[in-house]
Amino acid sequence: MKTSMTRRTFLKGSLAASGLTIAVSVTPFGYTLLNAAEKKDFNPNVWLHITSDNKVTIYIGNSEMGQGVLTAQSMIIADELEADWKQVQIRQGEAKDAFKSSLLGAQITVGSGSMRGFYEPLRKAGAAGKAMLVKAAAETWKVPESECKAVLGTVKHEKSKRSLTYGQLCEKASKLELPQNPPLKKEDEFRYMGKPMPRVDVPEKVRGKAVYGLDVNVKGMLYAVIARPPAYGAKPVSFDQKAAEQLKGVVKVLQIPMGIAVCATSTEAALKGKDALKVQWDKGTLPDMDNAYIEKLMMADLDKQGAKVHEVGDAKKAISEAAKKVEATYYVPCVAHATMEPMNCTAWVQNDRCDVWVPNQNQTACQGMAAGITKLPPDKIHIHTTFLGCGLGRRAFTDFVPEAVMISKALEKPVKVMWTREDDIKHDKFRAPMTHRIQGGLDAQGRLIGWSHKTSAISIMKPVNPNAIKDGVDYYCLWGLWDAPDSPHWNNRIQYEIPNLYIEFLMADLPIPCWPWRAVQNGPNAFPIECFIDELAHAAGKDPLEFRLQSLKNNKRATRVLETVADKAGWGKPIPKGQGRGIAQHACFGSWVAQVVDLSVDEKTGKIKVHKVVVAVDCGPVINPGPLVEQIEGSVIIALSTALKEEVKFAKGGVATSNFDDYPIIRMSEVPEIEVHMVKSTDKIGGIGEPGVPPLAPAVANAFFNATGVRIRRIPLTPEIVLAAIKKG
Amino acid sequence: MISLNVNGKNYKVDVPDDVPLLWVIRDYLKLTGTKYSCGIGECGSCTVHIDGKAERSCGISVKEAKGKKITTIEGLPENHPVKRAWIKEQVVQCGYCQPGVMMQVAALLSEKPTPTADQIMSKMDDVICRCGTYLRMKKGIQTAVQMTRKEGKKV
Numbered sequence: 001m002k003t004s005m006t007r008r009t010f011l012k013g014s015l016a017a018s019g020l021t022i023a024v025s026v027t028p029f030g031y032t033l034l035n036a037a038e039k040k041d042f043n044p045n046v047w048l049h050i051t052s053d054n055k056v057t058i059y060i061g062n063s064e065m066g067q068g069v070l071t072a073q074s075m076i077i078a079d080e081l082e083a084d085w086k087q088v089q090i091r092q093g094e095a096k097d098a099f100k101s102s103l104l105g106a107q108i109t110v111g112s113g114s115m116r117g118f119y120e121p122l123r124k125a126g127a128a129g130k131a132m133l134v135k136a137a138a139e140t141w142k143v144p145e146s147e148c149k150a151v152l153g154t155v156k157h158e159k160s161k162r163s164l165t166y167g168q169l170c171e172k173a174s175k176l177e178l179p180q181n182p183p184l185k186k187e188d189e190f191r192y193m194g195k196p197m198p199r200v201d202v203p204e205k206v207r208g209k210a211v212y213g214l215d216v217n218v219k220g221m222l223y224a225v226i227a228r229p230p231a232y233g234a235k236p237v238s239f240d241q242k243a244a245e246q247l248k249g250v251v252k253v254l255q256i257p258m259g260i261a262v263c264a265t266s267t268e269a270a271l272k273g274k275d276a277l278k279v280q281w282d283k284g285t286l287p288d289m290d291n292a293y294i295e296k297l298m299m300a301d302l303d304k305q306g307a308k309v310h311e312v313g314d315a316k317k318a319i320s321e322a323a324k325k326v327e328a329t330y331y332v333p334c335v336a337h338a339t340m341e342p343m344n345c346t347a348w349v350q351n352d353r354c355d356v357w358v359p360n361q362n363q364t365a366c367q368g369m370a371a372g373i374t375k376l377p378p379d380k381i382h383i384h385t386t387f388l389g390c391g392l393g394r395r396a397f398t399d400f401v402p403e404a405v406m407i408s409k410a411l412e413k414p415v416k417v418m419w420t421r422e423d424d425i426k427h428d429k430f431r432a433p434m435t436h437r438i439q440g441g442l443d444a445q446g447r448l449i450g451w452s453h454k455t456s457a458i459s460i461m462k463p464v465n466p467n468a469i470k471d472g473v474d475y476y477c478l479w480g481l482w483d484a485p486d487s488p489h490w491n492n493r494i495q496y497e498i499p500n501l502y503i504e505f506l507m508a509d510l511p512i513p514c515w516p517w518r519a520v521q522n523g524p525n526a527f528p529i530e531c532f533i534d535e536l537a538h539a540a541g542k543d544p545l546e547f548r549l550q551s552l553k554n555n556k557r558a559t560r561v562l563e564t565v566a567d568k569a570g571w572g573k574p575i576p577k578g579q580g581r582g583i584a585q586h587a588c589f590g591s592w593v594a595q596v597v598d599l600s601v602d603e604k605t606g607k608i609k610v611h612k613v614v615v616a617v618d619c620g621p622v623i624n625p626g627p628l629v630e631q632i633e634g635s636v637i638i639a640l641s642t643a644l645k646e647e648v649k650f651a652k653g654g655v656a657t658s659n660f661d662d663y664p665i666i667r668m669s670e671v672p673e674i675e676v677h678m679v680k681s682t683d684k685i686g687g688i689g690e691p692g693v694p695p696l697a698p699a700v701a702n703a704f705f706n707a708t709g710v711r712i713r714r715i716p717l718t719p720e721i722v723l724a725a726i727k728k729g
Numbered sequence: 730m731i732s733l734n735v736n737g738k739n740y741k742v743d744v745p746d747d748v749p750l751l752w753v754i755r756d757y758l759k760l761t762g763t764k765y766s767c768g769i770g771e772c773g774s775c776t777v778h779i780d781g782k783a784e785r786s787c788g789i790s791v792k793e794a795k796g797k798k799i800t801t802i803e804g805l806p807e808n809h810p811v812k813r814a815w816i817k818e819q820v821v822q823c824g825y826c827q828p829g830v831m832m833q834v835a836a837l838l839s840e841k842p843t844p845t846a847d848q849i850m851s852k853m854d855d856v857i858c859r860c861g862t863y864l865r866m867k868k869g870i871q872t873a874v875q876m877t878r879k880e881g882k883k884v
Contacts, residue, residue: 066822066860198819205824206815208762208802212825215761223756248745267765268744268752340766340774340825340859389764389825390859421767626819630865634822637861660771660857668853668863 019051020132020170022125022178023098033121033128035178047098047125048077050133054153054167056083059091061099062118063109063361064201065391067689068627071199073114073122075192075623080126080185083166084153085192090200095363095383103488106364110396110516111489112589112687115623119685127182129173136173137164152191187621187682196626201387213359213386216346218414222251224407225270225418227277228259228427231284231654232511236260238280244273253277254410258403263411267418285511287653294650295331298435298508301456302329306506307472310482313500315439318450322441326539329437330528331714334430334648336663337517341389342424345404348414353380354405355414359388361396369398373405392638393516397429397464425663426655429515430648432458432477433508436528441500446540448551451498453481455528456506457521458514473505476516480525480588480694490590490686492522494529495558496551512650518638519690522588523697527715530584530698534705544583544702545571557618558585560679561594564616568677569596579611580707586694590686591619592679595636597699598672601707603726606719608644610672610700618679619686625678628688632676635692641666643697643715731791735760736804746792751775753791754801762802762828766857773856776829777801783836783852802828810880811835814873822860830856834870843874 023034049057058077062069074090077083093099099107103117130150137155138145141162149156156163187194204210229235241253244262249269254261262273319325346357347370354374360366363383370381388395404417419427434457441450457477461468468474475484479492482503494501517523537547545566552558562585566572575581578600585594599610613636622628645664649656657663697715704722705711712725733740735758742757749768754760754777763786766774770785777786778800805812811831814820821827830853837844837852844852849870858866 066824198816201824202819202821203816205821205827206812206831207807208760208828210824211761212764214765215755217759217761266744266752266756268748268756338859340772340823340857341764342766387825388823389766390823392859418765421769630819630822630862633864634861637863638859641861659769660767661769665857665859666861667857668866669850671861671863674864 018171018174019049020129020174022048022129033125033178033180035174047122048081048129050129050166050170052167052170054087054165056081056088056153056166057091058088059093061093061096061107061363062114063385063388063391063395064092065109065361065388067631068199068624069109069114070201071197072623072627073118074200075197076119076122077126079190079192080123081129082150082152082191087153092385095367095381100364106362108364108396109361109391110393112591112689112691115685116590116687123184124182127184128179131179131182132173132176133166133169135176136169140164140172193623194621194625197624199627210387212341212389213344213346213357214341214418216357216386216416218346218348218357221346221414221416222263222265222411223267223270223418224261224263224415225274225420226259226261226403226423227274227279228423229281229284229654230426231281231287231652233285234281234283234654236279237282239277241277243276243278247273247276252411254407256403256406261403261407261417263407263415271420284653289510289653290651291333291649294433294510297510298433298456299329299331301506301508302435302437302454304506306454306504309473309478309503309505311502315450315452315500315502318500319439319441319452322450323444324442324539326440326532326535327438328532328535328713329435330531332434332524332527333715334433334512335517335642335646336425336428336430336648336657337392337394338425338428338663338665339390339392339394342421343394343400343419344417345400346414346416347401347404347408349374349405349409349412353382355382355384356401356405357384357386358401359386359395360398360401361388361391361393362398365396365398366401369401370405373402374409392518393520394428397515421660422658425657425659429513431517431524432460432514432521434477434521434524438528438532440532440536442536442540446542448496448498448536450500452502454504454506455481456508458508458510458512460514460516462507463513472507474507477521478503478505478525479520480522480586481529489588491587492589495555495585495587496533497554498551518635519588519693522586522690522694523639523642526584526586526694527697527701530586530695531701531713534582534698534702535711543572548583548585557592557681557683558587561585561592561616561618564677564679565594565596565614568616568675569614571596578707580703580705582699582702582704582706584695584699584702586691588691588694590684591617591688591691593617593691593695595695595699597696597703599700599703599707601704601722603708606722606726608700608704608717608722610640612673612675613696614675614677615692616677616679617692618681618683619688619691620681620683621685622678629676631688632692633674635690636674636696637666637671639693639696640672640700643700643717644670645716645718647716731795733791733794733799734797735799736801742791744791746790748791749787750777750789750791750794750799751786754786760801760803764825764829766826771857772826773833774826774829776832778832778836781836781839783833802832805831805835809835810873810876811838811869814869814876818865818869818872820862820865820869822862826856826858830858830866834873838873838877842877
């Protein structure tokens with residue numbers, strides 16, 4: 001991958017070059033394919049550009065955070081275009097309307113949406129290019145199109161043994177009309193899709209040459225760090241500007257709404273300057289807030305009247321008349337994104353343009369924020385997306401952009417703002433904590449007949465987009481349990497067939513900013529749902545797998561992953577003495593995943609050792625199998641980290657957790673064997689970056705119950721919590 | 730002025746003695762393969778070799794590194810078994826922690842060309858990868874060991 005700086009030069013060059021250029025552009029009703037030659041004001045940032053030097057350049061608007069999107073999206077285009085992979089070069093695109101997802105309405109890499117949103121348009125873009133190149137060849141040779149065939153970047157006419165490369169044909173092809181519905185390949189004609197392809201970003205990452213946000217270097221750039229409030233809503237009472245500005249290398253101290261910025265000629269000078277400020281802060285808006293305060297408030301919410309989310313049948317009646325009733329309360333605390341690369345942004349505001357180099361998952365927001373501050377039109381805002389040192393959703397909340405733009409504007413210089421690890425954790429926008437109370441009813445045959453679910457969560461959308469909250473319901477908080485009727489996320493709701501279902505939501509009144517974290521709230525909703533299903537199965541005297549399947553009779557894909565994982569894990573067969581086994585399933589972002597966890601518990605130390613996790617996945621068509629399995633492995637591992645270790649600590653109205661020494665993250669020796677099985681599926685393509693996360697924590701808790709006979713209805717299952725639970729029995 | 734030997738090249742930098750080596754490597758020498766992540770030696774993203782040993786460049790001052798042989802990811806040869814194995818096994822996801830991880834592995838293999846599982850774990854538990862590439866790392870280490878053994882070269 002070329003860096004952003006050279007990318008700009010490249011773009012200039014490619015604009016001058018002629019050739020065939022095809023873009024996918026979003027419309028209010030979906031998307032349309034565009035040919036550059038047809039439109040004078042054509043957007044230079046395109047999906048596909050074929051030039052006379054026989055190169056195929058593919059621009060990707062999604063962000064690369066290790067999920068392999070550059071490779072996978074290019075594979076789709078190259079396959080349908082019938083290009084030779086060797087002639088393909090891949091570029092990260094800037095922020096442009098052309099890159100907006102017709103599924104999500106923005107240029108944003110979230111919701112496991114890169115394949116869901118682009119599979120079809122990219123196939124068509126590639127196929128349209130191929131059709132035009134074939135037509136151009138047929139016209140050149142004056143032969144029927146049906147006698148011409150595209151093979152690996154060349155159009156051939158077998159009869160006359162003639163051939164022309166895409167480079168030779170692109171000029172003529174660009175004058176042709178672009179077909180909106182070109183014929184697509186059949187699955188057995190796929191050249192790249194479904195076959196393991198090495199990721200294009202791997203070699204430069206291994207060499208240490210990949211440019212992440214913190215690696216951006218702009219000539220004359222200043223380095224900035226910001227002293228940020230230690231408590232929510234805290235304002236500076238005093239700070240020693242002089243002491244900081246007297247230090248060697250410190251150029252300027254600047255107060256901005258986010259805190260007090262120290263700008264210097266090097267990182268270390270900026271850091272020393274920040275220390276020298278000795279800022280005194282006031283107590284903030286809720287100085288009494290700590291973990292106990294949060295949990296108590298959110299548990300108390302469950303006794304209040306909330307907003308009705310969904311109702312079918314009469315859950316209250318069904319449960320009151322049930323042969324067996326079960327009730328349980330669950331808690332899922334805040335967890336931090338803690339991406340390895342802390343948040344950062346480099347900005348350079350000039351009179352007539354603004355450049356922003358930033359590892360981000362939301363180019364549309366970056367561009368809008370920079371335009372708002374600089375008052376420049378969006379087309380003068382150039383968002384250069386670098387590689388992301390992990391995303392996990394955090395980099396879709398682009399709070400790092402305005403501060404860099406503000407400082408650069410004030411200083412009239414390029415400025416790189418670096419968040420320290422402490423800034424990154426203390427000022428994270430956490431996965432929203434949730435409390436749940438569920439009541440369930442079984443009939444005399446042990447069938448699930450009623451489910452009443454009340455939940456409290458900190459709203460994700462309230463601070464950023466209050467219009468997204470409908471009648472007191474923030475659906476973002478409910479994904480996995482329920483979703484808005486018009487949601488682009490397809491199946492983020494409880495999969496069980498429950499004749500009487502009632503869901504109620506409360507918004508926890510706390511100042512903690514929350515935001516999507518890998519799988520969003522599918523994790524904190526799948527945990528209580530799948531644990532409670534296990535409790536119901538136990539109450540019904542049924543096997544947890546059998547009980548699940550009984551309530552998923554019409555759900556082909558959920559049934560298939562459950563049956564597959566049970567078969568591969570040897571469900572029902574004896575397991576080693578002292579071990580426990582648990583199962584869970586969940587569907588989100590168009591994919592279905594089931595997992596079986598084997599673990600043992602040291603009842604003396606309270607330590608849990610997870611031995612093995614078997615996973616079955618149905619995500620529809622598979623584009624690049626290697627990175628797909630990596631995404632599932634990574635999902636299992638990060639979810640295990642949250643299941644066993646992670647919980648953000650709060651004190652004095654702010655975040656007490658500060659770095660990896662007090663925010664433990666899973667390490668190599670704690671990682672189990674992981675087996676991933678793909679269910680062959682021709683259903684609609686689903687996402688893969690997130691759906692591996694939600695089933696893991698409940699499968700662990702269910703395995704813990706299987707091993708010990710004790711239910712733990714919260715995560716993380718730390719040794720302290722495990723010991724306390726075993727003691728209680 | 731402090732003299733530093735990095736990747737076989739001599740540099741002179743005008744920085745205070747107490748500056749962590751990490752910032753000198755990144756900001757002054759512009760060798761940005763060495764990463765900042767925690768700054769307290771917990772994660773291993775900033776790992777470099779100092780006289781052949783894996784060290785956290787965030788926790789060592791430039792003065793302490795003076796006169797020593799420093800190697801960063803950029804100085805690890807392109808044909809080094811660890812680099813080749815990391816590409817072959819497609820170990821990296823976001824890749825941010827991996828230069829440090831690879832330097833940790835390279836130092837381990839140079840000391841113990843055929844490490845036991847326990848020896849691997851004791852060194853590799855010092856690094857954090859948020860993408861969760863640990864299983865791939867294990868595979869990468871095995872492949873690097875095999876490559877070295879097959880080719881009969883010392884790492």
